[in-house]
Amino acid sequence: MKTKITELFGIEHPIIQGGMHFVGLAEIAAAVSNAGGLGIITALTQRTPADLANEIRRCREMTDKPIGVNLTFLPIVNQPDYPGYIKALIDGGVRIVETAGNNPVKWLPGLHEAGIKVIHKCTSVRHSLKAEAIGCDAVSVDGFECGGHPGEDDVPNFILLPRAAEELKIPFVASGGMADGRSLVAALALGADGINMGTRFIATKEAPVHDNVKQAILAASELDTRLVMRPLRNTERVLNNEAVTRLLEKERTLGAALQFSDIMAEVAGVYPKVMQDGAMDAGAWSCGMVAGLIHDIPTVKVLIDRIMAEADEIIRGRLAGFVSA
Numbered sequence: 001m002k003t004k005i006t007e008l009f010g011i012e013h014p015i016i017q018g019g020m021h022f023v024g025l026a027e028i029a030a031a032v033s034n035a036g037g038l039g040i041i042t043a044l045t046q047r048t049p050a051d052l053a054n055e056i057r058r059c060r061e062m063t064d065k066p067i068g069v070n071l072t073f074l075p076i077v078n079q080p081d082y083p084g085y086i087k088a089l090i091d092g093g094v095r096i097v098e099t100a101g102n103n104p105v106k107w108l109p110g111l112h113e114a115g116i117k118v119i120h121k122c123t124s125v126r127h128s129l130k131a132e133a134i135g136c137d138a139v140s141v142d143g144f145e146c147g148g149h150p151g152e153d154d155v156p157n158f159i160l161l162p163r164a165a166e167e168l169k170i171p172f173v174a175s176g177g178m179a180d181g182r183s184l185v186a187a188l189a190l191g192a193d194g195i196n197m198g199t200r201f202i203a204t205k206e207a208p209v210h211d212n213v214k215q216a217i218l219a220a221s222e223l224d225t226r227l228v229m230r231p232l233r234n235t236e237r238v239l240n241n242e243a244v245t246r247l248l249e250k251e252r253t254l255g256a257a258l259q260f261s262d263i264m265a266e267v268a269g270v271y272p273k274v275m276q277d278g279a280m281d282a283g284a285w286s287c288g289m290v291a292g293l294i295h296d297i298p299t300v301k302v303l304i305d306r307i308m309a310e311a312d313e314i315i316r317g318r319l320a321g322f323v324s325a
């Protein structure tokens, strides 16, 4: 399939694997890129720029297809060594960067000078337009359904995507709630040029996480996620568990007095415990409502081939049938 996104990134299928903390390692990124999509390594999971350089090298040993790196700009005082991570990815020959979180304007000139294409993840039309205005090459429009940080506007993709299509000139992919060929066709119909998936890619054979995580996604329905940290305006959609129940109880009882320090036990240092050790109640970890649509653990290639075949069948079969009738 050819879209503005496949053209921009030089990939075969318009399917991106979004950055995911402690999931977006070399193994999954290489598997997605080898299957014709765009695999993305998550920079901040690597403790140092040297570790990121090594992870890029590892990924390069597994694929010669385009890969990307996610740079999540955090709203914290003690900032990670972003210049170091950027140097590592440029030196590693990476030509695609997915930015997320705070406005990436400060980093764009350096990235563009190095010939890098930047896709910024946005949860609103207003942020998407800002990304376009500062010179991003594309956006990933992340609806309210998404795993991770959906922002504070709560606009689901059935509204957000066509609104983005009404306003944007640069291409965008639909992110949040994407799982299969139906998602891809719907996203294209709503004006996107591809899809970005997080949660769906965790439940694959190559995802380098504990099997407990994959089984938890399989067992979850669309009713099993919760929004945490809303009082801190840092809303995150996570899979419900004991820690999340505790966290929400603290949010209820403390109300407006809630501080980040009150919920440290439920949100700090959780990802290695969940993703590597399989300690499913260790704390709050991101998961999308799309868990309700995930019923198997295929290889990445089987998943991507299936999405493309299903999309083809829907477009040529079901949809074409409506217009010729």
Ligand SMILES: Cc1cc2nc3c(=O)[nH]c(=O)nc-3n(C[C@H](O)[C@H](O)[C@H](O)COP(=O)(O)O)c2cc1C
Binding pocket: 017, 018, 019, 020, 021, 023, 042, 070, 072, 099, 100, 101, 121, 142, 145, 146, 147, 148, 149, 175, 176, 177, 178, 196, 197, 198, 199, 200, 285, 286, 287, 288, 289, 290
């Ligand atoms: C476990 C997990 C960790 C994530 N970590 C990050 C991250 O570090 N940076 C980022 O930009 N997005 C992160 N995301 C968001 C994804 O890149 C993607 O935008 C989101 O998962 C899309 O929604 P979906 O899960 O419904 O597919 C994460 C998502 C999940 C499920």
